[in-house]
Amino acid sequence: MIEQNPGHSAWYIERFRTMAAEGQDLDGEARLVDAMVPRRARILDAGCGPGRVGGRLAALGHDVVGVDLDPELIAAAEADHPGVVWLTRDLAVLDLVAEGMPEPFDVVVSAGNVMTFLDPATRVDVLRRLAAHLAPDGRLVVGFGVGRGYEPDAFRADAASVGLGEELLLSTWDLRPFDPASSTFLVAVLVSP
Template sequence: MTEPVFVTETRTAYDTVADSYAEELRELLDASPWDRAVLGTFAELVGKTGPVGDLGCGPGRLTGYLASLGLDVFGVDLSPGMVDAARRAHPGLRFEVGSLAALDIADGGLAGALAWYSLIHTPPANLPPVVAELARVLAPGGRLLTGFQVGDERRRITHGYGHDVTLDAYRLQPDFVAELCVAAGLVVEARVVREPQPPYEKVPQAYLLARKPG
């Protein structure tokens, strides 16, 4: 089967920027109290009930943070370059190359799934099966946490982190993401929309927490 162009572009772009991305964002969480608060709530709710997947983990900065909060966490990313960067930064954690659309994880294999700004490069029309895949790998009672930029538009990105790249990023409405979760059989527990924090953020940011019944 031919790979969709958006998947190839996303992988190539993140392979290109992997090292500079990892360096530039290395300490970003230290300046993001909202992010830490939401991730902390997710970690407290999931606890030690089972493994957690950081799905679209990039260089593993949040994988490492969740591990520091006591979670049994591993990372998956589409980009081999990002996975290499994550393995170097966090040699004690497991990272694998993989796709959110077809995860190599058993049904009900996770107590928690983090999709932190990792849904934003998939066209919205293609997101229902991706969210259904995230729901599939959650155990009953397991939780999904997503983060994304708020909006309705597609942005064509041609430069990032000091490199020329080619990929799309989509801003999403919280109601739309909530509807995707409900359609996948999840119960939306919370949603938060906050104002942007300069210099990296230009638009409001959203977090959505959902639970698999059971």
């Protein structure tokens, strides 16, 4: 996206800042993840963008690390949500243990169509790296729109290929069930290998 549309990041940042200023509900993803874990859980926000989800989870008392490839989005996350660890990193080669963060995560969340923005050649690598950061009983929560170049069946096969098990499939962040025939969005809760 950065290569195809250099102005996309600035537009995206302002879009969500405007929505927040208007009082729109931007916390659906964070509410779901928060309900899945105890207070002070370790949460990795993978593809965090400007920090909307991770910032809210940190405000709720969780230990959050946010990672995104785009330095402009990370700068916005740092400005809007200080006190959280925000890192510019490539999810396909992410290795936080090698960077001195050995403690695994209770949840890894990847919201906002992150998986559909990835280079298709890196999707399995990203899933493998995210799974590697999970605690033994950890969960990976991924949400993205159907019809954006990464169909749910392909995603589910890729997740299974790296040992991730399916715990729950939803069509919305507010817990509506996933219907392969009619759902336009997938929220997958996967369990660590």
